[in-house]
Amino acid sequence: MILELVDIRIQPGKQAEFDEAVQRGLSTIIGKAKGYQGHAINKGIESPERYVIQIYWATLENHTVDFRESPAFQEWRGIVGPFFASPPAVEHFNLLAKAG
Template identity: 70%
Template sequence: MILELADIRIHPGKQAAFDVAIQSGLNEVIVHAKGFRGFKVNKGIESPERYVLMIFWDTLENHTVDFRESPAFLAWRNIVGPYFAAPPVVEHFDLLAKSA
């Protein structure tokens, strides 16, 4: 399983609207993507305009090719993109270890 980690910064004062938008985009678009396995979203306490989005995929290509090169990616960006203060920083990770 691959973890996509996106560090998202949004425009100040838009947290309530973004909270709704990101959940809508995840539930209406991302959950239907090929290879999607789950997600988590955390929002900053000290930095309220910062969000960390974790999406779990079967393979790296499920995110980078199947999703990113599909019309669903544009739908996702149309929902959440207007809130971005800067492009999200996205990286991918393999699981090394986990607790029981």
């Protein structure tokens, strides 16, 4: 399993609108993608315009090829992109250890 970690900064004052948009985009677009295995959305407390999204994929290629090179990626960006204050930072991780 691969973790995609997305660090997003949105425009100030747009949190309520983004909250709805990101949840809708994840459930209707990304949630139907090949290799999708789940997600979590984390909203900043000290920095309310910051969101960290965790998306779990079966393989790296499910995200980088199957999703990113599909029309669904453009749909996703159409939903959430207008809120971005800057381009999101995206990184991928392999699980090393897990507790609990």
